[in-house]
Amino acid sequence: MHRLRTIGVAGYLLLLYGFIFLPVVTLVLFSFQEGRFPIPPFNGPSLKWYQAVFSDNKLTSALFNSLMVALISSLVSCLLGFLAAYGFARYRLPGAAPIKAAITAPLTVSYLIIGFGLLVTFNMIGVSRSLLTVGIGHVVINTPLCFAIIYASMGDHQLNIERAARDLGANDWQVMLRVTAPMLLPSIIAAYFLSVTFSWDEFIIAFLLSRFDVTLPVEIWSLLRSGLNPKTNAVGSVVFLISVVIVLLLEFIIFRRGAPRDRKS
């Protein structure tokens, strides 16, 4: 009985992890394909598709564009989110509930609708599409995210620390910059990196709001029109590698908290 359960558990784990990893393994494996199609049989390994990726100017500039949009738009999102969270958490504001709801509303609306709304608006007032408009769109979707994460980590227990700082002579800005922000740093960093990965990977808004300069997901999208191609595998693998490195760095450097087991008497 016990044995049977263990086998069942192990089998389920194997099946689910297999399912989860199947596409990724296929993607990475066939990025080393020698032939022209990323389908079995595998012949290789070869690095020629990686070469093709890095010598493709459109791809490398799209990669650069994506990074820029992600890093800068996330900075703006984090700043707006932090300030709003600070205002709501530290001041008693009558009628705050509908305003909070308005700020977090973009979280529950499809990116397609947000992107399309911006497209018609920019169209109407004659703003041309560019990386800037993409960035604006990404701030719209990431500000509520940053706000929610940072607001959730602002508890009352920090209130007295801030009061102590004020009591010792710090003014409002000094309290915010030297006490509140450093205390909230883990959640601010988490919000920033989550926002970076969302923006970096966002397709539909970037697709609708960009024109000549495009971001990486949009460039990959146009690559897909050529059908199955090991070059797409290679780009995908590079993007995956970059994301995984960022995530693992975050995990092992910033959020590594040695958690000794609770020893209660």
Place this chain on the structure above:
Amino acid sequence: MPSEAALQRKGWAFVVPALLWTLAFFIIPFAVMVMYSLWQRAGTSLVKTWSFDNYASFFEKSHFVAGLINSLEITALVTVISIVLAYPLAWIIAERVSPRWQRMALILAILPFWTSYVVRSYAWLLVLSRNGYLNQTLINLGVIDTPLEIAATRVATVTGFVHFFVMLLTLTIYANLVQLSPNYRRAAADLGANGFQTFWHVILPLTIPGVMVGAFLTFVLCIGDYITPQILGGNNELVLPQIIMLQITRRADFPTAAALSIILMVVISIAYIACARWLKMERT
């Protein structure tokens, strides 16, 4: 000590930047979209007279309604399958994996999450296509003679979606399971419940609200997604976002696209209200 009114002004000053941004780039664009949905397109120009013709035409044209039904069917299917697959995985990680390896198991379970969204659908295409990995393996094993036509069907779309949402739901359900006080489990065991009874009467009911939040998230993200159905489902059985994109990119019919977007939003809002009301009921 500054007056209460002065303190409030200061507080609002912190909130204003985010509020202005939301107003300018979210609320106003939404209003503009509503306006567009009431206008008409005639040839290449806009007719700025107000009418509900675009909404009326939604119910007249069967392929629009069919798109909405496809969207709802696929979303419901994906949500149910994903929960059914993810809950046991989250439970095994939380209960059966030793605490030392839990974080690692979790990171592994959601690692493919970090592949680009577009690329992930493409990777499933590699697996599911006519000459792809899956068909070749099944033929080599002698299970089938002729390759299965999975790509460009609803099965492919659902597979791609389930892959994504299993990872998302495993994360949310796991978080829900580990934040339960271990004393609930101890108390149930102490009062004579066996493993299954503890799960059924205590753990499962306590995690249902978290599962519902995850299901709602799945619903919203799934029903509004364009990429997965476009890459994996192809042009058969279009879903609503695909139809909206067709109006925007092919036909440049912004008024119709706007009306369809608002219909999509209404559907999502109904789901949101239902979910919120259910959660509220659950709490009392």
Place this chain on the structure above:
Amino acid sequence: MTARVEFKQIKKRFDDFVALDEINLDIEAGDYAVLLGPSGCGKTTLLMILAGFIPPTAGDVLIGGQSYQHVPPSKRPTTTMFQDYALFPHMTVAANVMFGPRMRGISRRHAANRAMDLLEMVNLAGSHRKKPHELSGGQRQRVALARALAVEPDVLLLDEPLGALDLKLRRQMQDELKAIQRKVGTTFIHVTHDQEEAMAIADKIVVMNHGRIEDSGSADRVYLRPATRFTAEFMGEINLIPVKLSSQNGSSICLQSPFGVLELPSSALLTDTLRQGDTAQLGIRPEHFRLTDRTNALSLGIATVKSAAFFGAYVRALLSLEADPDRLLIAHFPQDSGISEGQRISIEIYRTSIIVLSN
């Protein structure tokens, strides 16, 4: 319904940390026992071993003379009332109390009847349809008690059950717990770090420190004649003064103290390991100082009041003896004694209330 509990040489190690070191302890059937000690002393670990949530590294626990090694918590005649109560938040009060009987296969109707009886006993019969979050802290605590008693355990384990309550409610709940225990007759084992709580309810107090039992016995015995220096200090404020045993005969002992040679009855000596010439600690509880003359009293001479504070039931003063001016002694005097700072008073102490402890 009730059973004797015996711990036999229980040891528990977490990695290289020794949580429990050779615990031997008997608790009589129907007793209200309190495990008392500072946090980290191993008292909760001992409770969890008895409940079956944690296996001991070595040793055995007998409940009603029977060993329960490798028996899971659900099959033991014990139930636990958890510190956070662990009431199931999605169930009503009645459903919480019915949970145990239902899991043991008792019919819904019988379980409901039993639940109502128990809720009546804890004065919550009117709240059976409420959810736990609608109750106050004290009410939740009572529901937890009713839920634990619903399975009719032989031994009820209470893990710091009053820790979350405010002082007034805590005193009230102590009385209720004790009354309920008397009524049901079940053996109660209660863990706390509050010595006043322990003295208020316990038939038997077990003082623990660093994974060992320091002392066990009735409240007055443990307070007035503690077995160890740790117990003496943990049970309440005490003045400890280094002394040397200068001579000993059948009925009395002589000590060299900072305030001269003291002659005490030999019953003051709480340890039998002291030899002539050894150093020891003289223990005086603050409430044992007296202002007036009394026969059989030992005069400590003139003292100066360094500070005095009104504590409600008594005045707490810090005294400096003329004979030993550098040492401050803590003394309690009656409310109406009129003690004030700077005053010079003559004090003495009832000879039989002094104790001598080993170092």
